[in-house]
Amino acid sequence: MKRLRPAISQLFAALHRYKIPQILIPAAVIAFIYWEGKNEFQKIDWTGTLHTLHHIKPPTVLFLFGASLVAVAAVSVYDFVLRRHFRIPLGSWDTFRYSWVANTSNSVIGFSGIAGAAFRTYFYRKRGIPMQTITASIAFLSTITITGLSLLSWAGLLGLLPIHSAIRVHLWTLYAVWATALYLPGYVVLQRTSFYAKWLNRNLPKMNGGTIAASIVASGLEWVCAGLCFWLIGTCLLPGLPLADALGIYTVAAITGLLTMAPGGIGGFDLTALAGLQQLGYPADKTAAVLVLFRLMYYLFPWMIGLAMAASDVAMDRDRTIDPDDENFENGLNRWQRIWHFPNQFKLVGELGVWSLGKLVFASGVLLLVSAALPGLLYRLRLIDELLSAPLMRLSHHVSVVIGLLLIVLSWGISHRVKRAYQLTLFLLCAGAVFTFSKAFDIEEAVFLLIVALLLWISRDRFYRLSASFSREKAALWAALTFVLAYVYDIIASGIHPALPHPLRPETEFIWFINPKLNGLVAITGILAAWLLLSLILLLRPSRLVHKMNPQEEQAKLRLFLEREEGNYLTHVLFAGDKHFFWASNDRVLIPYAIIRNKLVVLGDPLGQQERLSEAIQECQRFADLYDLAVVFYQVSPRNLPIYHENGYRFFKLGEEALVPLEGFTLSGKRMANLRTVKNKFDREGYRFDVLQPPHDPQLLEKLRRISQKWLQGKKEKSFSLGWFDPAYLQLSPIALLMAPEEDLIAFATLAPSYDDHGSISVDLMRHLPDTPNGTMDQLFVCLLEWAQAEGYETFNLGMAPLSSVGQAQAAIREEKLAHVVFKHGGYWYGFKGLRKYKEKFHPDWEPRFLAYPRTVSLPLLLVELVRLIARRPKKNHGALDVISGRNDSVLPPNGTSKS
Known part of the structure; x- marks a missing residue:
């Protein structure tokens, strides 16, 4: 239990950082409202509601739509008050447009005013308004908007607006009305304090009585106009609906909607308004029609107009960047071209x-x-x-x-x-x-x-x-x-x-x-016909990511490419045949990839000329975009991070790769005492190590297969960044064998050359029998290091330690800090710490590896997809060369093993 406490505390910290409580609380409130009001909603004849809406006469719809636009337009008075007080350099039309976009988006999207603040900040910043002014104006606006609803609450409590029909069903709403009513006097007192002046006024002009009064009037105008819109829609469907009753019901419903913190007060507003109108004796289907029409007229349609206004603003900005000389070309178009491009x-x-x-x-x-x-x-x-x-x-x-x-x-x-x-x-x-x-x-x-x-x-x-x-x-x-x-x-x-x-x-x-x-x-007929037609379209559509070359040609092209270009630690895995090849920059850069869902995942850095990498990445991005795929680079090296950065990528540290320098490698010395002891023990007992060059005897491969199956213990092979046991693939590289004194094979390892003129080599598959002596893998690694040193290699790659040294810094990103928690406490699922500790025996140099991903991609979801990609069953796309039969015995990967 004590070991779990740090993990639990880290988990709660992560939940806080991801703002999950801020998401769960409004969701819980909405769920509670639904639970409380589901009986009310079930009583409604929704088919009758739709029938009522369908038979509203067009002139009535146009009248209600116009009245709703007027009510929404009244909210812009806020921004005119702000413009005057803070001396914001905007014209009247720009002020009105920005207000419309911000307020309608805030009503539909919500998030406690964040949506409206975000739009105002975007528009104001684009016009060069100082951030201090923007912050002060938004802060002032956030405190003033409820004052108008507070005035309506006082009108209800004093009997000017009948609110009894709305609060009769849920008596707790009366407390909410009192709390809202008390907001106005509390605000008047607060705005006179030094706290208000310090945090909301800053060094800007001091709030005077005229500005406060004008803001309260603007707030009252907003809520009264919205209530009038609600009443007008109600009178069209509910004959004889009194204005005072409609405003009273709207006031209580609006207060309830504010308490839900949901966009547009959805749920709380609707339930309260339904109950209030039904208390007046109106049928449920008619009252539901009023609410649906109000949502469309006052919220949805004005928001769509706001989106159009925002789009026009973006378009005007783009037009300012157009070269005037383009008009000369436009004047040269013939009439048909003008009509077509109009x-x-x-x-x-x-x-x-x-x-x-x-x-x-x-x-x-x-x-x-x-x-x-x-x-x-x-x-x-x-x-x-x-x-x-x-x-x-x-x-x-x-x-x-x-x-x-x-x-x-x-x-x-x-x-x-x-x-x-x-x-x-x-x-x-x-x-x-x-x-x-x-x-x-x-x-x-x-x-x-x-x-x-x-x-x-x-x-x-x-x-x-x-x-x-x-x-x-x-x-x-x-x-x-x-x-x-x-x-x-x-x-x-x-x-x-x-x-x-x-x-x-x-x-x-x-x-x-x-x-x-x-x-x-x-x-039923419609469903069958629709899906039959769509199935035919999907079957007859152009093949996704069509490859013109057959597998043998692709492999041959890869070998010729590696004769003139250097590879890397992951290059040999390309011969496994489970990856596609994208040839960029006139076949001078190779980008190997696999596809998982809507991601094109590139394995390692692109291969080819360094000065062409950026151009190749952009070419690959354009190619992937044709198929709606996001390009992701998995296990990239630090030296190319600036290239990825300039092409719009973010980074996540995957772990560190253990690279053993072979030039000074020796078993002598105190720090190598344990490995030296293991080596001496196995040598003394007669164990033998050997490295065989391809082509390999099929009988040997069959022995290796039996060892591999026992080592897997029924688990399936992994792929993509790892090799797997495939006879054709194993024929392309040396195989290291460890044999017992009785000449029984107990362990083997396949090697993966990097195709960099004997610069480095990596271990690929390492497998052994279950009942081998302690230290078997240590002996195999030591022998491999000594063999690679004798063969003239400079570096031996022991492979990556996932999540090693990830998220340790205090300023690390949240995802990497969460990965650090997994690294520390995830030993039950995967031995992260144990793997790092084991490779530390050989005193390697640790080189980081990164995941480069576009900013539009969700990192947590991407990490899950990468796990699925690596864990999925190996499947050949290109096919490894068939060299078992001996037809290609003379064809070996370039720079594989020049010394034997």
Whole structure:
């Protein structure tokens, strides 16, 4: 137990550093709210809610949308107050835009105001505003925003706003209202203290009464306008909803939402508002429709406008860097070229980002499913009954469901910039617009799909990738998501049965449109058709990472390359055949790699001319980007870190490699006494050491195989950075043997030359029988070192000690400190400390090895993937040379063993 205490304390420290409590606490609050309110949510007829939303008249939607924009725009008064007090050099339009982006993002993303502060800091810093002013303005804003809600709380407590309907269900909300009400007088007292002046005012102009009053008025305006927006939406769906009651319910719901610390107060706000409106006697499905519409109008749509404003700001910055001379070239374009390239002038749309387009495509698929599940407006059904036949409408209905499911799955390809996904999605969006229009004259859905199609077409240059990694896990996830959405479609379609009016013709066949059994059949048919089509697309897609050369040609090319270029400690593992080769800089640089999920993992440093490494890395990055892969370099040396750094890489220390200098190696002296004793013992008892050069006798390899299988004890081989027992691979290097006095083979080791003109050599496989005498591996290592010294090698590589000397410094990064904890206390899973201590016997020089990874990659996840890559079953991609039969006996790796 005492040994576990340091590990436990380190674990809690790591949890604190990763801010896990800050994530868990809001999640726990949301879970508690859901648990408390799940009965309320289960009472709601969600199909009826969707039916209500679907039948809101377009003029009403436009009116509510305009009112919501006005309410959101009122929040910008904060920033105008800040601009005046802190003398921020911004124009009125810039102030309004920055405020809109920051406030709408803060409402949707949340994180206790961090999102809004981050956007304001970004925009202000870009305009050259001092950081001291930015910090003071954001700090002041964070203290003033609740004052308006505090005013509404006092209005509720004094009886001006009826709040009893909202607090009747959960009496604890009354304490929350009192706490919020007391915030305003507490703030007025605080802002007059020296503490407030020191930490929030700094050396900037002192807060005067006018600024404080204007800020409180701005806060009150924000909350009142939001409450009015809530009331207007409520009156459209809940006839006779009093303004005072709506503001009272909104006040209590907003306070509850603040307590959850969740984005937009999700969960707490909704539960309180639902309970309050139902206490007034309104049905649950109608009140749910009010909340859904309020979330869309006041939160989601303004946030999307904010994203567009942020994108336009980025576009304008880019336009400032454009050379004016480019206009001369533009003037020379003919009319057709001008028309074709006209969408590219809309930088606003282009900067929205492929991520947003992927989500819009996903929303388009969901919209088609919802539209197909809900019956059309009755007056449109009358019109379509006159113009179109029932079979055509039935076909349009079925095809709309299939297209909706296809768009949901294809949204993944859009988010990953896959060109073929873009082409198919563009076609499906246009087709979906046609079929949803012919299904029931759903003009709104058709226009939305066409707008998304236009956005895709404008951003067509962003879709350049040939393919993207699509693992079995992702396929299962998307299949499950598709089934869930199809099931939701079936529930909605089966739960809504509107009565058909008499004006429809008696011979009409509209009964199919609301038949629950038929809707379920449509869902199943849609799933099968969507996944069948996508399966065909995946089967017929261009081969990922196509290799033009066959395995034998690749190996031959590798041997010729190593005749003119130096290798490294990991080069010999390339002959194992489980790695792909990327030839860069006109075949003058070799980058060996393997793929795990969406990572292209390069083994060691690129091989080739040092001055071409940076160019080769960039070429490999461009190649990997075509397939949506991130390039990662595993076990790189310290000398090339500046090259990786200038190409955008971060570093994680993997451990240290034990390099024994052979020039002065000797067993004499006090520090080598233990090894000398072992050597003398084995020599005295008649053990014999020998090194055999290839080609090797197949009977010998069979003996080695039996030793290897006993040493593995049923465990599978590792790969990638390690060699494994493969006869073809073993034929390419010397094998060291240790034999007992009876000439029985008890241990062996394969050697890995570095192809650097006899500069260094490494040990590869080391295996022995289970019942060997103590010191067997010491004897084998000592003999290997003496043999390599006699052969003229300068350095012998004993291999790496993982996580050795990682994270010991106080200023080390968090991941390396966590790795240090694993190194100290992870002996149960892997002998990290024991391996380091064993190699210390030979007094090597320790050289660090690093992992170079892009900043966009999650390091913890990457480390797990690397473990999986090394541990997965060896599988040949290129194939080692078949030299067992003797057909290639004369072909050996260059610089392998010139002395024998």
